[in-house]
Amino acid sequence: MDNLINDKNNNDYLVEVQNLIKWFPVQTTFIDQLFSKERDFVRAVDGVSFNIRRGEVLGLAGESGSGKTTIGRVTIGLEEKTKGNVIFDGIDLSTLSAEELRKLRRRMQVIFQDPLASLNPRMSLGDAIRQGLDIHYPETANNHRDMVLDIMEKVGLSPAKFFYNKFPHQISGGQRQRVVIARALVTQPDLILADEPIAMADVSVRALLLDLMVQLKDEFNLTYLFITHDLATAKYICDRIAILYLGKIVEISELTEVYAYPLHPYTRALLAAVPVPDPHDRRTEPMPKGEIPNPINPPPGCRFHPRCPYAQEICSQQEPFLRELRIGHEVACHFAEDFLTES
Amino acid sequence: MTEKEILMQVRNLSVMYKTKLGEVSAVDNVSFDIHKGEILGLVGESGCGKSTMGKALMRMIQPPGKITSGQIIVDGEDIMTYDQKQMRDFRGRKVSMIFQDPMTSLNPVQRVDEHIVEAIQVHESKTKTEEALSRAEGLIQRLGIRKNRMKSYPHQLSGGMRQRVMVGLGLVLNANLIIADEATTSLDVIVEAQLADELRDIRETFGVSLLVITHNIALVAELSDRLAVMYAGHIVEMGDVETVFDTPLHPYTKGLLKSIPNIKLDDTEKLYKMPGEPPNLTHPPTGCRFHPRCPYAMPICSKYEPYFKEVLPGRAVKCWLYIDHPEKESETIEVTA
Numbered sequence: 001m002d003n004l005i006n007d008k009n010n011n012d013y014l015v016e017v018q019n020l021i022k023w024f025p026v027q028t029t030f031i032d033q034l035f036s037k038e039r040d041f042v043r044a045v046d047g048v049s050f051n052i053r054r055g056e057v058l059g060l061a062g063e064s065g066s067g068k069t070t071i072g073r074v075t076i077g078l079e080e081k082t083k084g085n086v087i088f089d090g091i092d093l094s095t096l097s098a099e100e101l102r103k104l105r106r107r108m109q110v111i112f113q114d115p116l117a118s119l120n121p122r123m124s125l126g127d128a129i130r131q132g133l134d135i136h137y138p139e140t141a142n143n144h145r146d147m148v149l150d151i152m153e154k155v156g157l158s159p160a161k162f163f164y165n166k167f168p169h170q171i172s173g174g175q176r177q178r179v180v181i182a183r184a185l186v187t188q189p190d191l192i193l194a195d196e197p198i199a200m201a202d203v204s205v206r207a208l209l210l211d212l213m214v215q216l217k218d219e220f221n222l223t224y225l226f227i228t229h230d231l232a233t234a235k236y237i238c239d240r241i242a243i244l245y246l247g248k249i250v251e252i253s254e255l256t257e258v259y260a261y262p263l264h265p266y267t268r269a270l271l272a273a274v275p276v277p278d279p280h281d282r283r284t285e286p287m288p289k290g291e292i293p294n295p296i297n298p299p300p301g302c303r304f305h306p307r308c309p310y311a312q313e314i315c316s317q318q319e320p321f322l323r324e325l326r327i328g329h330e331v332a333c334h335f336a337e338d339f340l341t342e343s
Numbered sequence: 344m345t346e347k348e349i350l351m352q353v354r355n356l357s358v359m360y361k362t363k364l365g366e367v368s369a370v371d372n373v374s375f376d377i378h379k380g381e382i383l384g385l386v387g388e389s390g391c392g393k394s395t396m397g398k399a400l401m402r403m404i405q406p407p408g409k410i411t412s413g414q415i416i417v418d419g420e421d422i423m424t425y426d427q428k429q430m431r432d433f434r435g436r437k438v439s440m441i442f443q444d445p446m447t448s449l450n451p452v453q454r455v456d457e458h459i460v461e462a463i464q465v466h467e468s469k470t471k472t473e474e475a476l477s478r479a480e481g482l483i484q485r486l487g488i489r490k491n492r493m494k495s496y497p498h499q500l501s502g503g504m505r506q507r508v509m510v511g512l513g514l515v516l517n518a519n520l521i522i523a524d525e526a527t528t529s530l531d532v533i534v535e536a537q538l539a540d541e542l543r544d545i546r547e548t549f550g551v552s553l554l555v556i557t558h559n560i561a562l563v564a565e566l567s568d569r570l571a572v573m574y575a576g577h578i579v580e581m582g583d584v585e586t587v588f589d590t591p592l593h594p595y596t597k598g599l600l601k602s603i604p605n606i607k608l609d610d611t612e613k614l615y616k617m618p619g620e621p622p623n624l625t626h627p628p629t630g631c632r633f634h635p636r637c638p639y640a641m642p643i644c645s646k647y648e649p650y651f652k653e654v655l656p657g658r659a660v661k662c663w664l665y666i667d668h669p670e671k672e673s674e675t676i677e678v679t680a
Contacts, residue, residue, distance in 0.1 A: 063531035172620045202388035202621065203558065207602045207614035229532065232561070232604035236614060259608050273536035275561035277603040279584045282565055287536045291501045 013087075014191060014223045015052040015075060020045055020084035022070050026296060043295050044070040046247035047084075049322075052191070057217065057224040059234045059255065062244030063270075065292050068227045071244075072193045075225060076108040077101050089190065106136040109184035113196040115176035119168040125157070125179050126164035132187045148186065154219070155182040156212060174205040181212065185220060195227045210236055231274050235259065243267045246295055246303040249322060253329035263331040263339045266304045302334070310335055347378035350519055350552050351400070351438075356413030358392070358399050365625040369395040369408070371576040374651065377520060382546055382553045384563030384584065386599075387573030388621050396573070397524045397556045401434055435466055439513035443525035445505035449497040455483065455508050456493040462512050482511050485548070486541060503534040507541065514549060524556045539566050560603050564588060569657075572596050575622050575632035578651065582658040592660040592678060594637045631663065639664060643671050654678040 023041035045067040052058045060068040073079040075086055077093050086093045088108065096104065109132075112118045119128055126148050133144045140147075152160035155178045168176055177197065184192055198209045214237060217224060228234050234241060235255065242252040243264065251264040262268045265288075272285045288307040293299060299306050305315035314334055322330040325340055358370040369392040377383055387393045398404050400415060402422065414421045422433055434440075442448050449458060459479035463470050480490055486507045497505055506526060513521045523542065527535040543566065546553055555567060563570055564584060571581045572593065580593040591597045601615030619636040622628055628635050634644040643663050647670075651661040655678055667675045 063533065174620050203560065203602055204388060204599060204617040205620055206604075207616045210614065211616055230604070231532070232606040235606055235608070236604055256608060259606070269533055271606065273532045274606045275536070275539075275559065275565040276607060277561040277564045277588070277600065277605055279564045279567075279588050281607075283536065287533055287540065289537075291503050291534055292531065 012054050013051040014054045014089055015225070016085070016087040017051070017071070017075060018049050018085040018087070020048045020071065020074060020086065021082045022067075022074050022079065023082045040296050043247050043298060045074065046298070048244075048247070048249055049084075050242055050249065050252060052223055052225060054190075054223055055217075055221060056239040057226050057237050059226045059228060059238035059241035060244060061228055061231055061234055061241055061270075063229060063292050065246070065295060066244040067247040067295075068229075068244050069195055072195055072225055072227050076110065076191065076193050077105070078110070103136075106132075106187045107189050108191045108193065109187060109189040111177075111180050111184050111192060111194045111197045113199050115173065115180045115200070116168060118180050119176060121168055124165050124167055125171070126152070128168075128179065129183045129186055132183060136187050148182075151182045151186050154216070155179075155185070156208075157182065174201055174209065177201060177209055178212070181209075181216070185216060185222075188220070189222070191223050191225065193225045193227070196229065197226075198233065199228070199230065206233070213237060231259075231271060243270065246292060246298050248303060248332065249330075250304065250333070251329075251331045252322070253326070257326065257329050261326065261329070261339075263325060263329070263336040264304075264333045265308050265310050267331075268339070302332075310338070347381070349376045350379045350417065351377040352414070352416040353377075353400065354414040354416065356396070356399060356415065357411045358395050358404055359409055359411045360395075361407040361409075362625065367624045368576050368627065369624060370399060371627075372412075373576075373578050375571060375578055375581060377552055377554060378569075379519070380546065380550050380552055381569060382542070382555060382567045384567035384570045385554060385556045385573060386558065386560050386563050386570065388558060390575075390621055390624065391573045392576040392624075393556045393558075393573050394524050397440065397522045397554065400522060400554070401438055401440055402430055403434075403440075432466065435462065435516045435518065437518055438520045438522065439516070439518040440522040440524065441506070441509045441513055441526040443528050445502070445509050446497060448509055449505060451497055454494055454496055455488075455500070456480075458508065458512060459483070459515055462515055466516050478515065479511075482515055483508070486511050486545075501534075502530055503537060506530065506538055510538075510541065510545065514545060514551070517549075518551065520552045520554065522554045522556065525558070526555075527562065528557065528559070535562070542566065560599065561605075572599070575627055576624055577632060577661055578659075579633065579661045580659070582655075586658060592654070592658075592665065593633075593662050594639050594664075595633045598636075598638075631661075641671065641673060643668060646670070655680055 022045040023043050026040040026042060028039060048071060060071055062068045074081045129148045130144050133147060149160040152163055157163040157178050198206045201209055226238055238255045241255045241258050242249045245266050251258060251267045262271055269288045272283055273287060290307050301316040301318055302320050305311040320332045320334045322332045324330050325336055354374045356370055356373045360367040360369055385393050399410055404410055414423055417437060425433060456476060456479055460472060460475040463475040480493060483493060484490060488504055488507055527538050542553060557563060567584050570584045570587045571578045574595050580596045591600050598615055598617045602617055617636060622632060630645040630647050631649055634640045641663060649661050649663045649666050651659050652666050653659045654665055664676050665678060
């Protein structure tokens with residue numbers, strides 16, 4: 001395994017996503033087809049570029065419908081892209097055959113939100129974890145049981161022998177998520193796509209799972225693409241964060257940088273909206289009106305302009321592109337400089 | 344000092360569910376008051392009985408669940424003695440409820456105006472449709488929904504708007520108490536904040552009380568006046584929201600508050616990792632139900648259940664640390680204001 005020092009300036013990217021576009025066709029009726037009405041598309045991801053450095057945790061944050069899950073799925077090849085490039089460890093995913101992609105999957109694993117939905121109710125925990133090993137390393141089948149027991153101990157399913165033959169319904173929600181984590185880790189991946197991995201867990205269990213994920217990342221030299229709607233939780237695990245709105249990245253930088261100097265009006269609203277667990281520190285900022293619009297016909301220009309309190313004429317006409325306004329801090333807003341002086 | 348008028352008194356309320364694996368005591372002998380015009384936050388993790396409690400306050404527990412004991416006193420009357428007809432009148436007029444998923448609460452083939460008019464006419468059969476409509480319109484506009492949305496069906500509204508319609512349905516009969524059970528949970532964070540602002544607003548303008556049931560403790564910090572913390576079917580701590588956050592007494596509350604992520608960068612504390620998980624209520628732990636996870640557990644904690652002790656006016660906690668007992672070895676902690 002590569003053991004690179006993870007400093008902020010390293011340009012050793014495990015994943016490079018370039019101008020990624022993913023449109024889903026909207027189902028049309030037979031009549032519409034007859035009159036060959038133009039097909040509508042849900043523009044789930046509409047031109048997104050980012051890199052993930054080896055060993056870092058990149059957060060993708062946004063509200064529902066912002067495209068965060070779709071980006072994750074396309075990045076690891078679970079979903080076909082419409083346009084753009086995804087390069088994993090120097091390999092362009094689109095050049096691979098289905099068989100080659102399947103082999104590469106060993107190195108890219110997923111943790112989903114709902115562990116109960118991710119586990120086969122009729123498969124014992126040990127067998128569930130083992131399955132990936134059997135598929136990707138058939139030649140070492142004799143050792144698989146021991147390898148599974150070993151990884152179970154590492155994720156805190158201890159004693160592993162006790163849990164090996166249990167079934168998902170016999171264990172708690174927190175333990176189920178540990179099984180899912182163990183299953184993802186057992187094939188020795190480089191990249192973990194974690195899609196809201198702790199959103200279902202109770203508050204008192206979340207901290208344990210977060211801590212486990214951080215600890216395993218260091219132990220196994222992992223890189224995480226961490227998808228979340230919860231900016232407060234992101235603070236405890238992400239190194240960098242990309243804020244998404246309606247299929248676009250509006251701001252991206254180190255997490256502490258974005259939280260300390262948010263430059264996009266949407267990011268500012270989003271950060272202000274998160275309730276703070278301190279009754280002495282209640283929010284006074286007004287919230288932007290309305291909700292995230294329909295991604296079939298996104299607003300022209302800046303997609304946030306109909307809700308933006310600072311919107312000017314140009315915002316509805318010209319789309320702002322990501323610009324680097326502070327070191328390593330990119331933002332897509334025509335008037336982001338105004339906040340720059342403020343900070 | 345807390346000379347607040349009391350809207351609802353809950354006394355020794357217990358709810359049981361009969362299951363194949365045995366009886367689940369989802370709410371166990373719980374007593375508390377809801378004041379007039381306050382926002383009371385009821386927080387707890389999944390399975391702690393908070394939703395069951397909310398439903399029990401409207402006597403909406405369905406079999407195999409059952410309210411096994413207790414009184415719910417409103418305006419001097421115990422609603423447990425009400426018959427079906429009285430209960431129907433009580434629900435909606437006195438207390439109404441908003442649930443997590445508005446899509447399952449709203450009728451998909453009924454327009455917004457039809458929902459509200461129906462709610463009015465069910466309770467006030469003499470009200471003419473036009474009058475009900477104009478009342479509905481006035482209310483819906485106050486909740487920030489445009490008038491032309493009155494003719495929309497639920498699926499044509501966004502999640503936030505649907506939830507506002509639910510709030511409107513709760514308000515239209517001038518209920519004194521609105522129980523919001525995870526009402527903001529399925530909403531995005533900005534919309535959640537919008538709705539929180541609105542809930543605060545309607546408390547001001549309509550003078551209603553709100554019981555906000557949620558797992559989101561940060562939201563309660565943002566919104567409530569008082570806070571009740573539930574664990575495994577019990578209220579373990581109650582008090583003013585500031586006081587509880589500043590000086591939590593119950594070990595569970597202490598742990599819980601330290602395990603909530605805080606978005607503020609100047610909060611650099613690591614999250615507290617509470618050992619274990621909430622218990623299965625078919626076989627709750629003996630004594631204090633929190634003792635297996637409690638860092639302060641004493642021998643007595645697994646033996647006897649502590650009572651819910653009012654340690655200061657308006658401040659109560661259910662923990663042996665604060666209660667005397669002859670079998671206790673350690674000193675009892677005196678709580679001072």
